[in-house]
Amino acid sequence: MQAHQLLIQHGDNPAAMTRRLLERSGVRQEIKPGMKVGLKPNLVMAKPASEGATTHVSIVRALVETLQEWGITDITIMESAWVGDSTRKAFKVCGYEALAQETNVKLLDLKTAPTVTLQAGSLKLKVCKAPLEVDYLINLPVMKGHCQTRMTCALKNMKGCIPDTEKSRYHTIGLHEPIAAVNTLLKQNLILVDALNGDLTYEGGGSPVPLNRLILGKDPVLVDAWAARFMGYQMEEIEHVALAAAKGVGSGDLTQAEILQEGKATGKIDQKAIRGDAAAFKRYIDERSACSACYATVIHALRQLEHQGKLTQLKETLAVGQGFQGILGPGLGIGTCAAGLEQHVDGCPPDPEAIVAFLEAYLRDSH
């Protein structure tokens, strides 16, 4: 398989689709017995894949079984959930603990794994050693929406290969730039995208969209450029993808790509709805270097208020992010960082239900 190729498989049997993609790609030629292979799914939180946030274990099981049939014995599934959630819990809830026991592969929680600090252009970035030390790294992202970066797929999934302190720091140094930069350090050999039913508006899931397809590629920029276009964005609108292309991580030029589809496409998306959802909540938030988990809990709370028909009553913006640390004064603060504001919800990140209760009480008292 060449870097300019994308293989797309449509269907309703993830295991059979995975096996078929591996067969079509010819990657067996480059994955040899004796190699250390790392698999990096998206287990951002402890939620079953049916909710649209995490990688389906059936894909990873078919991949593991195929690799083992090819004579690969050293396989590690590595991941780190987002700040505030437990990777161990995510391994269990998402079915990876059972998979590891049944197939004898290793599970590695990158939250507790050794790290190394490396220079990426002008940035010094701390990354986990394990994904750097494998001979072959297979990235297994979910194609889904993201409330801060609009979309997340191959490049952003690598953010699970850094320690929690670094995840928070990324949000203080521009988010897009360090995501692109870390991809110059962490080389993916193969990308198998779970586009079965990702939530196309929110990385935490809850509104899965049945798309019934898997995508296989070797260039994370090309994969993400395709995913961006599929979701109705220009590549340039997803800043970290354009930056990664500029840094030479890969090419997002879809005019030069060979896109080979197999099977009958069934799922459809409403691109206008995706854009509308992201924009609808932004005006209620004053975000300053907020961690993804914190920002996402705010979106979740605002969505619940909208369902209750109360969102338009909210006249003040919600302050969220590390940029509010040490700021004292009036306002509505979300998370420990904004605890200096007169009214706030504590937590790092705060509990989404606590934000909803806080906002309900605030709206009640102010009317």
Ligand code: SF4
């Ligand atoms: S409270 Fe601050 S540090 Fe904690 S998750 Fe929110 S933004 Fe990040």
